[in-house]
Each structure stands twice: as C-alpha cells, then as structure tokens.
Amino acid sequence: MVIPSVSAIRPVTAPTTIDKAGAASGSTNTFVKGLENVQASLDNADKLAGQLANGQLTDVHTYMAAATKAELAVQMTVAIRDKAVEAYQEIMRMQV
Amino acid sequence: MALFGALDAASSGLTVSRVWLDAISDNVANVNTVRSPDQEPFRARMVVVSAVSRGATETGGAHVDAIANRPGDPNWIYDPTHPLADERGYVLGANVDLGVEMTNMIIANRSYQANLRMIEVATDTYRSALQIGRR
Secondary structure (H helix, E strand, O other): OOOOOOOOOOOOOOOOOOOHHHHHOOHHHHHHHHHHHHHHHHHHHHHHHHHHHOOOOOOHHHHHHHHHHHHHHHHHHHHHHHHHHHHHHHHHOOOO | OOOOHHHHHHHHHHHHHHHHHHHHHHHHHOOOOEEOOOOOOOOOEEEEEEEOOEOOOOEOOEEEEEEEEOOOOOEEEEOOOOOOOOOOOEEEEOOOOHHHHHHHHHHHHHHHHHHHHHHHHHHHHHHHHHOOOOO
C-alpha cells in the first residue's frame, strides 16, 4: 500500500489577471467601432453645414442627406444602447 | 455596401440631376446667342454620366464625368445687318433646340423628384427598422 507523501502547501499566489481586453473584445469593440462611425457621420454633417453656410457647398441635398444619415446613425446608437441597458436590467432583476 | 447605402446612391442621383438642370438652364439662356463665323459657336451642353461601381464599401450611384458640347453642324443664320455677320451676311447661332431642352428639363426635374422620394422612403424604412421590438 502506497501512502503518498503530504505535498507542501503551495504559497498563495496573486490571482491571474483577468484579460479585460480579451473578455471585452467581442461586442464591445464592434460597438466602439460603430460609435466611431456615428461620430464620423456627425462630423461630416457638421463640416457640410459649415460649407453650406459660407457658400462652398453648391448642393443643398448633400447636406440634407448627410444630416439624415447622422440622425439615423444616432437613433440606431440609442436603440442599441436601450437594448443593452434593457438586457442588463433584466439580469439585475433576477432572483438569486 | 455601407450603412444607409441607399441614401448615398440617391444623393449622387440628386447631384447628377442638379448638374443636368444647370446644363439645361445654360442651354436655354444661350438659345439666342450668336457668334461671328470665325469664332466657335455656342454648343449645347450635355452631361456625361457614368455609374459608380458597387462593392463591399462602394454604394454605387451615378457620377458626372464631364460636361460635353453637343456636336453637329453649326447653325448658320443669314442676318446681314448683324454686327457680327461676315461679308456674306451670316452669323453662327447656338445649336440649342428649345423643344429638346424643355423636354429634358421635365425629365431632369422628375429625376430629381424621384431621387428625393427615394431618400424619403429609405429614411422611413430605416426608421421603421429601428422600431422593431420597441415597447
């Protein structure tokens, strides 16, 4: 009968760091990229508004289309945020 | 195909229609323009449009490549009292056909309206999509 020797108690080591970037790389990065796109379309609309004001822009519809696009992009961002917050709150209400 | 690509394509169509209307306006304004026969006569402006390629990032649409002059024989007008007339009494008129220009004007106007409607419908569609599952 083999009696295994008592192994030494291992020293307490610092917990392995949570790879935040890895954990968050899924939807969050995509979301950040999307936000950057929204910001770019807002910037574009702003730029065109300035050009329209000082007479550089000859097409009114170019600004209107850009502004509509920016507006839709912001509405889309808000919709995604609402969904995310809704999901979070649903989980927080869970009975444990 | 970018996000809200229909808006980009329709916007490019609006630009084409606007440039076309500008060209028609130029032609109608110069319908009575005459030049002396040793000069190049006024020639009707024509808009040259090409399609933009459609791919992963490009949204398609139309693009104005150039504004060309309508070719053809010059419009000789006999008017000996005209200050620009040559020794035979001829001046060169513009090769603008008012009937053609008026027809084109209506088409350009309708084309602009169609693209505007496209933007309207596309915006409504995207907006309805954002309403999915909303309480």
